[in-house]
Amino acid sequence: MKNAPSNTSYFECGLPKTDANYTPLSPLSFLERAAKVFPDHTAIIHGNIHRPYKEFYERSIRLASALQQLGIGKNDCVSVMLPNTPPMLEAHYGVPMAGAVLHALNTRLDAAILAFQLDHAESKLVIVDREFSKVMSEALQLATVKPRVVLYDDKEFPQSAPEIGEMEYEELVESGTSDFKWQLPADEWDAISLNYTSGTTGNPKGVVYHHRGAYLLAQANIITAAMGKHPVYLWTLPMFHCNGWCFPWSLSLVAGTHVCLRQVRQAQIWDALADEKVTHLCGAPIVMSTMLNTPQDQKRKLSHQVEFFTAAAPPPEAVLAAMAQEGFSVTHLYGLTEVYGPAVVNEWRSQWSGLPASKQAALKARQGVNYVALQDLAVLDPETMQPVPADGETIGEVMFKGNVVMKGYLKNPSATQEAFAGGWFHSGDLGVQHEDGYVQLKDRSKDIIISGGENISSIEIEEVLYKHPDISAAAVVARPDDKWGETPCAFIELRENSSVTEEAIIQYCKQHMASFKAPRSVVFKDLPKTSTGKIQKFVLREEAKKLA
Structure with a gap:
């Protein structure tokens, strides 16, 4: 081999990316593998439906095929107004398999905000659960865009609201072909989903996720949760929230079972925990309170320990202690929409288990350290961008850096630039860093x-x-x-x-x-x-x- 140019390393010559040695990262590959390796293992439970992985994969492919036949392609936005049901899981695969971007709508929003999001996202097609047909009809009348509308009529849990749309979801899926040659993204930086912030101080901002980030966060969830093969996951967390913290993609990694839950109700949660032998669930502290406050005659005795992952507001010490007494192992996570949901974990140290219960609860209330998929986490002075002392007292702004930080805000370059000022994502959360490196929130900047x-x-x-x-x-x-x-x-x-x-x-x-x-x-x-x-x-x- 001839000598390489003086300014070029041999490690940069004759070693190109090829189809043989490089594939863009995408969580879509997880479902393909699960269907190949565990085709008959139950992927989804919804009422009387027990759907195996081979069927989950085939239906996702059919959905992608049907969407493409309707002219939906790369970077087109498909909006879904769905509770935690099988079509929501299928949309997490079928929509990006068609090259499109999934936009999961918050089912609690009013018509005006829904219309804003449909217009801002330029939605080409909307899938609507019958339960939300009335508010979506109002939103579509207010919106400028005129997307195709597909109705999901849940036969397991029938809804009485009026019909909407030009076809039913099952018709859409059946119109697709199972031999559709779906493709991984040409670039792992391609958008996979769009999630909107709460918009409490004006119109919400559209947060764009890419395939690479979704792939890495989905894997990090499995590592963080220490999920072995075939876990059983109960959907108490809305899948519209940060794409369910990426768990719709995570579960395919370990061929886990999704237990769908249309509504977070006390008796239904406890029945699922006991009857389906649920191993994992996620939710805000209010979900823990809901479970703890369940009347005794509705609670079920569990024969196994259940892992509960909580985020949002820091869990009160009293709630953490009560969950431990009920037999739940609680792990505290922290993140934002802009970092794909959870990106920080209260990594538990074995020596802490010997401490008094009150001390353990205080330690569990801390947010913790960066996920393995997050490059860096710091508490910085937002003016100087220098780290604050790790004394557990000096307050600074919590900031993130790495592959699970959003691409940016859709159609909002100024907000994106402001959020990434100084090479970090500015969370707006105020916190301290303890001597051991663990971060603890003290407030939102607006809540001090x-x-x-x-x-x-x-x-x-x-x-x-x-x-x-x-x-x-x-x-x-x-x-x-x-x-x-x-x-x-x-x-x-x-x-x-x-x-x-x-x-x-x-x-x-x-x-x-x-x-x-x-x-x-x-x-x-x-x-x-x-x-x-x-x-x-x-x-x-x-x-x-x-x-x-």
Whole structure:
């Protein structure tokens, strides 16, 4: 071989990417392998439906074929308004198999926001569960785009809403061919899905995921959850939320079983846990509270330990302790829509298991360290972009870097540039870094309460409130104050038959934390929540302003 040019390494000469040694990463390959290796293993359970992997794969291919026959191709957006049902799982494969981009709509949204998303995404086709036909009809009337509409009529759990669309979902699937030659993406950077942020301060932003990120996060889920072969996963987490944290793709890696759940209801959860021998489930802390508050006659005795992965708000110590007593192993995750869902894990250390229960619960409330698929996680001063001291006290902004950070915001280059300023994704979450490197959230930047010049963490107050035996849910926001600027205002849901007073709650807080941090006012009410269980603090902030 001739000598390589002086400025080129031999490792860069004659060693090109070819079809033989390079394939773009995509989670679509996971389902193909599962169907080949475990064709008869149950992939999906939905009511009386027990669908094996070979059928799951074939139906996904048929869906892709049908979409292409309708003119859906690369970078076309297919929107779905579906609960946790088999078509939602099939869409996670069939839509990108056609080269299109999956846009899963939040089923709790109103018509105006749905219409905005359909227009912004330029949706070419919409698949709608009959349960949501009324609101989608309103959204389609408001929208400028005129996508094809397909109705999913769930025969296992019939819905009484009006029909909508030009064809039924099963007709669409049957119109496709099982020998359709679907392709992996030409570039792993190609978009695979579109997810919208909550939009609590204006129109939501469209977060674009790529095949590479979905592939890596799906694998990281399996590593993080220590999932062996054939786990059984219960869908208490909405699949529209960050593509179900990428678990629709993860389960195919280990030929796991998806147990669908149209609605998160106490009896149905416990029945599935016991009858289907569920091994794993995910959800916000509100899901844990729902399970713990189930009437005793609806709870089922479990013969096995169940792994529960929780994210969203930091789980209160009292809830974590109660879950452990019920026999659940809880792992705390943290992430955002912009990082494919969970990208941080509270990696448990064996020596912590010997600590007192209260200390273990405090450690579990921390967010933790970066997922294996995330290159770096840091708490930085957003002004200097330098790390804050790892003292567990100095607050900075939590920032991310790596392959499971979004491509960016759709049609919003300025917001994308701002989010990636300084070479990091800025989360907007405020936190501290402990000496052992573990990150702990202290608040969203907009949720820090500044009272008399002192920064007060709403999360710190909430953790105290959740330890009170009469409190089932709590949220703390800033209430405007002429003297102090802001003071903490606590909104509280009480347990049944409780008669605790506002003054008693305030005194309780003063006994368990610095007096100046205690709420100055308490409101007893049902807390507004999103479909994923997050308490809607923006609603409570407006109420607090009116109280002032």
